[in-house]
Amino acid sequence: MNDMVLLAHGDGGVLTHELVRDLFLRHFPNRTLKGLTDAAVFTGLAGRLAVTTDSFVVSPLFFPGGDIGKLAVCGTVNDLAVSGAGPVYLTAAFMLEEGLPIADLDLIASSMARACEEAGVEIIAGDTKVVGRGHLDRIFINTAGIGIVPGALDLGYERLAPGDRVIINGPIGDHGMAILAARESLDFAGRLVSDCAPLNGIINELLREIPREVKMMRDLTRGGLATAAKEIAVAAGCDIHLEETAVPVRPEVRGAAELLGLDPLYLANEGKFMAFVSAPSAEDALAVLQTHPLGRSAAIIGEVSGGSGNLYLRTPFGGTKYLDMLVGEPLPRIC
Amino acid sequence: MNDMVLLAHGDGGVLTHELVRDLFLRHFPNRTLKGLTDAAVFTGLAGRLAVTTDSFVVSPLFFPGGDIGKLAVCGTVNDLAVSGAGPVYLTAAFMLEEGLPIADLDLIASSMARACEEAGVEIIAGDTKVVGRGHLDRIFINTAGIGIVPGALDLGYERLAPGDRVIINGPIGDHGMAILAARESLDFAGRLVSDCAPLNGIINELLREIPREVKMMRDLTRGGLATAAKEIAVAAGCDIHLEETAVPVRPEVRGAAELLGLDPLYLANEGKFMAFVSAPSAEDALAVLQTHPLGRSAAIIGEVSGGSGNLYLRTPFGGTKYLDMLVGEPLPRIC
Numbered sequence: 001m002n003d004m005v006l007l008a009h010g011d012g013g014v015l016t017h018e019l020v021r022d023l024f025l026r027h028f029p030n031r032t033l034k035g036l037t038d039a040a041v042f043t044g045l046a047g048r049l050a051v052t053t054d055s056f057v058v059s060p061l062f063f064p065g066g067d068i069g070k071l072a073v074c075g076t077v078n079d080l081a082v083s084g085a086g087p088v089y090l091t092a093a094f095m096l097e098e099g100l101p102i103a104d105l106d107l108i109a110s111s112m113a114r115a116c117e118e119a120g121v122e123i124i125a126g127d128t129k130v131v132g133r134g135h136l137d138r139i140f141i142n143t144a145g146i147g148i149v150p151g152a153l154d155l156g157y158e159r160l161a162p163g164d165r166v167i168i169n170g171p172i173g174d175h176g177m178a179i180l181a182a183r184e185s186l187d188f189a190g191r192l193v194s195d196c197a198p199l200n201g202i203i204n205e206l207l208r209e210i211p212r213e214v215k216m217m218r219d220l221t222r223g224g225l226a227t228a229a230k231e232i233a234v235a236a237g238c239d240i241h242l243e244e245t246a247v248p249v250r251p252e253v254r255g256a257a258e259l260l261g262l263d264p265l266y267l268a269n270e271g272k273f274m275a276f277v278s279a280p281s282a283e284d285a286l287a288v289l290q291t292h293p294l295g296r297s298a299a300i301i302g303e304v305s306g307g308s309g310n311l312y313l314r315t316p317f318g319g320t321k322y323l324d325m326l327v328g329e330p331l332p333r334i335c
Numbered sequence: 336m337n338d339m340v341l342l343a344h345g346d347g348g349v350l351t352h353e354l355v356r357d358l359f360l361r362h363f364p365n366r367t368l369k370g371l372t373d374a375a376v377f378t379g380l381a382g383r384l385a386v387t388t389d390s391f392v393v394s395p396l397f398f399p400g401g402d403i404g405k406l407a408v409c410g411t412v413n414d415l416a417v418s419g420a421g422p423v424y425l426t427a428a429f430m431l432e433e434g435l436p437i438a439d440l441d442l443i444a445s446s447m448a449r450a451c452e453e454a455g456v457e458i459i460a461g462d463t464k465v466v467g468r469g470h471l472d473r474i475f476i477n478t479a480g481i482g483i484v485p486g487a488l489d490l491g492y493e494r495l496a497p498g499d500r501v502i503i504n505g506p507i508g509d510h511g512m513a514i515l516a517a518r519e520s521l522d523f524a525g526r527l528v529s530d531c532a533p534l535n536g537i538i539n540e541l542l543r544e545i546p547r548e549v550k551m552m553r554d555l556t557r558g559g560l561a562t563a564a565k566e567i568a569v570a571a572g573c574d575i576h577l578e579e580t581a582v583p584v585r586p587e588v589r590g591a592a593e594l595l596g597l598d599p600l601y602l603a604n605e606g607k608f609m610a611f612v613s614a615p616s617a618e619d620a621l622a623v624l625q626t627h628p629l630g631r632s633a634a635i636i637g638e639v640s641g642g643s644g645n646l647y648l649r650t651p652f653g654g655t656k657y658l659d660m661l662v663g664e665p666l667p668r669i670c
Binding site for chain 2: 010011014050052056078079085130134144145146231324327
């Protein structure tokens with residue numbers, strides 16, 4: 001195979017076939033993809049299905065804790081998982097810049113394969129396009145995902161009620177700070193590691209233990225915890241109160257964020273979600289999360305009250321701040 | 336709304352919400368998408384499902400006969416349709432360059448909405464990312480699609496048998512030549528029009544009339560008729576013989592291709608497919624196709640024989656050429 005991606009790798013001809021056979025099928029050796037038909041046909045999914053799509057344009061491509069490939073699998077798996085769906089199949093579409101080292105593509109595909117294995121999903125359909133130099137920055141990946149929502153599960157904004165607790169599975173801001181530090185080659189880059197991880201396992205544990213008491217969930221990606229919480233308050237027509245001291249933030253993330261004038265509440269995460277749980281079950285939920293490797297630092301960080309879409313933050317000094325959605329991302333290409 | 340796409344339109348915050356609400360939801364006003372949840376949940380699909388993904392990076396964005404939006408819907412609809420699946424739902428993921436005129440995005444979304452209506456599909460999940468100027472050429476779109484394969488339908492390489500006829504639904508090369516002419520501002524640009532169209536309607540007619548006699552189908556996109564036929568011959572382990580004089584090509588496409596030294600057999604199409612049909616049903620299939628607006632010039636263009644993956648072209652002068660897959664696309668960013 002060539003050392004670099006050529007325009008002809010995207011023309012649907014001989015080189016496209018070589019790339020698919022020698023690189024993608026080597027990493028994703030499942031029977032459905034091997035068929036190389038126009039669409040992947042599968043059986044066995046029925047009832048309530050969930051579908052989602054996400055494109056990944058992160059820069060740099062490789063960062064502490066992950067790379068664009070791991071992100072592309074985890075991001076879509078997590079969108080399904082917080083919707084209550086067990087992820088089953090992914091599609092993967094690669095947009096490549098002419099000149100991308102094949103070795104980088106190989107690392108990325110290998111990382112996707114590992115993330116798929118960890119999440120228990122299969123890539124069953126794919127696509128590759130190549131554009132000329134300068135028309136795209138190295139590689140973008142789109143993944144779409146399909147999952148099954150258990151029949152009895154009922155999640156949604158409309159289930160939120162005053163008193164419900166807000167629970168998070170760990171410290172916030174790791175992904176956003178890791179990307180920024182890697183991009184800007186900041187001195188503390190080595191200690192900042194993305195939290196990128198598939199959340200379907202831990203969410204599955206939670207839903208198995210207290211299926212009826214989880215009201216809704218949301219992963220905390222672009223816009224961070226504050227933007228997600230504000231969105232939910234508005235959509236549900238309630239108020240949400242967060243306790244600043246209860247929100248876990250790693251010291252190194254807090255330090256780097258302070259240095260750069262950023263608020264961890266608005267930093268992106270790729271392995272964090274919040275769950276809204278009825279008050280009597282909140283401690284049970286916390287216990288379930290804390291027994292999972294991705295929930296060791298889980299915490300109850302706030303609660304829901306009647307209201308009209310406001311998000312409040314109680315500060316350590318006893319004050320209260322209104323929080324709004326993010327306006328103007330300081331960090332484009334975070335995922 | 337602003338006149339141009341800003342980085343903040345992709346940050347997951349206030350401007351992202353505005354863009355989704357004021358532009359995308361206006362064009363795609365379905366209930367599932369309106370929920371704006373992490374994943375779209377739906378019921379009613381069961382049995383054999385088909386899924387496919389495709390990214391669209393065409394340049395120019397607008398061309399005679401279509402635009403990147405129409406292409407993004409038709410391309411994915413057609414991949415499902417030739418697999419025998421009735422397309423039902425699409426996802427749409429937009430990757431935007433900072434500075435893209437909002438008016439262009441509006442035209443593109445509007446065109447997608449019209450194509451969805453024509454194809455009878457709904458966009459139920461979406462995603463928007465924005466990258467800085469120079470990191471992506473204006474707009475890329477990924478669509479993934481889900482469809483249902485009728486229970487009794489049996490399509491596949493393994494069904495091809497000596498004597499099966501190859502049928503095409505109309506003239507080849509229209510899309511490839513239209514894109515090239517528009518890109519290079521060639522004089523004859525006005526007469527070259529892309530064939531971009533959703534094929535699920537005409538394929539549905541065919542499968543309704545002769546469900547058992549259609550052995551397999553393939554749409555003729557990148558790499559054109561010759562690459563698709565060669566792929567099928569190799570995968571099925573048979574030979575395919577095409578009759579050059581039987582393959583419909585518009586005079587203006589033939590003329591432009593000759594001028595540029597291109598072979599219409601390798602030019603991209605976005606509204607053409609070939610069907611392999613048992614010999615006794617070939618005339619019936621042709622009649623069905625010719626009664627549909629997208630099949631007026633349908634033709635029987637060749638047949639299958641025993642063999643080992645060769646593609647032959649009988650020329651008007653009685654000679655025979657071996658054809659191979661496309662090697663080295665003369666036209667990148669064709670779809």
